[in-house]
Amino acid sequence: MGSQLLLLAFERPALDWHALAPEIVLLSVGGLVTLIDIVFLERARPITAAVAGLGLLATAIPLLTLALDGSDRVMFGGAYVVDEFALVMKAIFILAGYVVILLSTNYVAEGEYWENEYYGLLLASLMGMVMMASSRDLVSLFVALELLSIPAYLMVAWRKRDIRSTEAGLKYYLMGVFASAVMLYGMSLLFGVSGSTLLTDINSVVTAGGASVSVVTLGIVFVVAGFGFKVSAAPFHTWAPDVYQGAPTPVTAFLSVASKAAGFVALLALVFVGFYGRPEVWEPLVWTLAAVSMTVGNLIALRQTNIVRMMAYSGVAQTGFMIAPLAVAGHSTALGDQALSATVTYLAIYAAMNLGAFAVIISLARRTGSAEMSSFAGAFRYAPAMTVAMTIFLGSLAGIPPLGGWFAKFEVFRVLTSSGDTWGYALAVVAAVNAVIALYYYASVLLRMWADEAPDEGVADVTLTPSLLSALVICGGVTLVFGVLPQVVARFTDVSLLALGG
């Protein structure tokens, strides 16, 4: 009798194993890494990174087969969706994760930190991101968010003998939990109004309006603010500089690219699937976030002397650019699609160029042992190839053609101006002015590297490890190819969420 009741209450949902294959592979790799550690103990250290890296590449295989298959797969009543958007974002996460592993390999081994745990946590965090890309439900979004955040809190504090790293970990954790709380409160309001956690259901209630307008507005504002923390949009960015500086540099690269992209995925899903019917609430909010992020990030970045802190503030400014298209996304569904493509394009290109910049920072810091800008002086004299690579990445971040970043910025400008309204144009002008401010600090770093005299002591050649070299080649190649043939990236990022959201 009891079991019968259970059967009635719990109907096993139909699982699409193919759609879940990437998650399953990723989970198995994570398990494998942990198992290897348990069985082989210290002897496993040399191979862990390789296993994790290869595992990630294996994860890419089901992604490919799913992409070739091409059909949208919907599970759990619409809570978990594998469509083009999800696949593209998953691919970005997996590739970014792979590059982060390449960046970490020597850093973690030489620093004598825990290795197996590190990669295990990295894979767990990636798992959260991959799930995030498919989540179309408040609960699954939240679970994915926590799954990606909690390992990240630990990884930030990985240099445990360093007080800065510990402080960064604690700070990140406290701020992260606070943001989660705000977000949960917003979610509870939305659930209270709509009676459902499915974003599509929420959208229909949100669109209908009615008596609950103020509650809906409050809910949307809280949820967006919560994810604003994750993507480090000003004014929710204050954690980023300290955390970036204190964390191990590969983890910083991971946070600044993958974790930020994950926040964006959630934001995009919420805006396009959940809140699309109420642009009058989120458009001004996003407009303000974009303008403030660009301006505040850039202005503070001007004053930094530590390159990692500078990258943190530059990341805030870049967030402003990425979020900007959403400020006009509610005008029409056609514009909404374009805005989504622009943001995804920006994320893809940003991932390559920002990871590349961190790869150079890590490589050069191996020699100088410091991330102060002054220690990069005269790098052109003793590491010309590295300097050229940094030029490519920072030039791309500044948006100079023919490097990838120009197309990302171009897409943002294109969406903003195609809206044809004053707000769009105003934001485009704000963005244009900010592009120039940003150039100042990127160019200052390049000036130091190219034009300054190298310090006299220890002008030994920079030795590149194979893994760092591959990371540089991957990022540099992608940055250049996307810049010269933007069609390549544009074809993949031409995605839509609105067809689903109705």
Place this chain on the structure above:
Amino acid sequence: MENLLDGWGITLATFSPLVGVAIMLLIPGEREERHKVVALATSLWVAFIGVLLLLWFDMGETGRLQYVVDEMWIDVIRSRYLVGIDGMSLPLILLTMFIVPMCIIYSWNHFPEPRNPKAFLILILILETGMIGTFVAQDMVLFFVFFEIVLLPMFFMIAVWGGDDRRYASLKFFLFTLFGSALMLVSFLALFFLTGAESFAFTEVADNVLAHGVSRTAQLWIFGGMFLGFGIKVPMFPFHTWLPDAHTQAPTVGSVILAAVLLKLGTYGFIRIAIPLLPEAAVEWAPWIGLLAVVGIIYGALGCLAQTDVKRLIAFSSVAHMGFVMLGIATLTDFGINAAIMGMVAHGLITGMLFFLAGSMKDRYHTLEISRLGGLLVQAPRMGWIFGICVMASLGLPGLAGFWGEFPAILSSYSPANGLPVETFRTFMVVAAVGTVLAAGYLLWLLQRVAFGNPPEEFADNPEIVDVTRHEWMAWAPILALIVAIGVYPNLVFRVTDGAVDASLNDCLQVNTAELTDAEAEALGCAAVYEVGSGGGHDDHAAAGN
């Protein structure tokens, strides 16, 4: 002979320098000779293609785009790889292809500290691709990309090989130019969406501006954005402040390329994009452009009189000369724009040459402080004479190239295009004429203090001060020859540009006549002179349908 380059000649010329760069990247940095040879061979090869392009260029139809390639480039944004050459761009393309090998020859034994010929020459070749690309692009996005490609190499050229204040100068150059081009990009996009064009091709957007009736306010704003983008590059007063710093700090070759070609990207942008695409707004803006142009002429000249450094003086004279070019453009007449293109070519050759000379003097005297120099004609007579010729050319002596840039520009402002305030432009004309007197003043003063008299004591017996060397001759002789040739026979340039300017201005002038009553038009006396609306050359946009 059959035109063998049709369809791929431009692409070959534009990207050949990058092939050279790829080869040089594979050669280790210590093999300096090889780098020099590869770079020179590449640039000569490009120049050779340039000659072929000229030979097969159909002089009968300079208004038509030739050697056109039209391929889809970025499908999602409907941007095309659309390149072509017409009479407006041909002289500037050839100027670029001509100046670059001269720069490489000049550099042969002159690499500024910290040397590194490999990197230096690679930057020059990348610059060449960017410059040629800008002149051949016929699509707004493509134009923008090439327009920006020149930024990074020039930035590094100033930042690494520049003078003591190079950091400041290079950053200033970079920031000013990027600010302009960011707003320019926004203007391009706004124009694209307001016209609802199907692609970013110039001709198509231009047609759509007329067809869709883009509002006057929008046109004025968009023109304003482009004005900032191009005006900063020119540079026009009051955006010129980056130029003296950049020129003074840049290495010799950097200054030469900057003066000879990079500044022209701005003026070229006006005559290729801003004016043909937005003729109505151009008419509104023209008096203001003219005003800033003559302010630039006078301000540049006064600035010159105040300078104590040869290079800085030449830089300020650039501001004045580009003022003449912009004045010619502001008249919006066939005559004025022809004069402007001539002015660009002449300024490119003459000022480029002056910067070469300044660089060589710096090598010998290790200073460019005017008060310390003197007696160049005594110690290095040939160099002194060359300096004299260039100074004369720069001040607009008839018989040398400079004259044909300045004089017609002044003349054209006597009768500007219909719709422009005649009195204002005649005032500009008078002021510009005064500017030529000032120019004669500062240039002759410069010549007098640097070349005449006896050598000052500190340099009197300095063995470093030698006359023109072999490499210098090789780099300079062709430039000098061209300065004289164009001076004697200006039709070399005018013949090429005239038809193209006519074709590109056709729409612009048509719009103006529509607004005027017959009486007004007659009073202005323009109709007869410039064949306004007479139906001459009604083949619409020259490039349409190519």
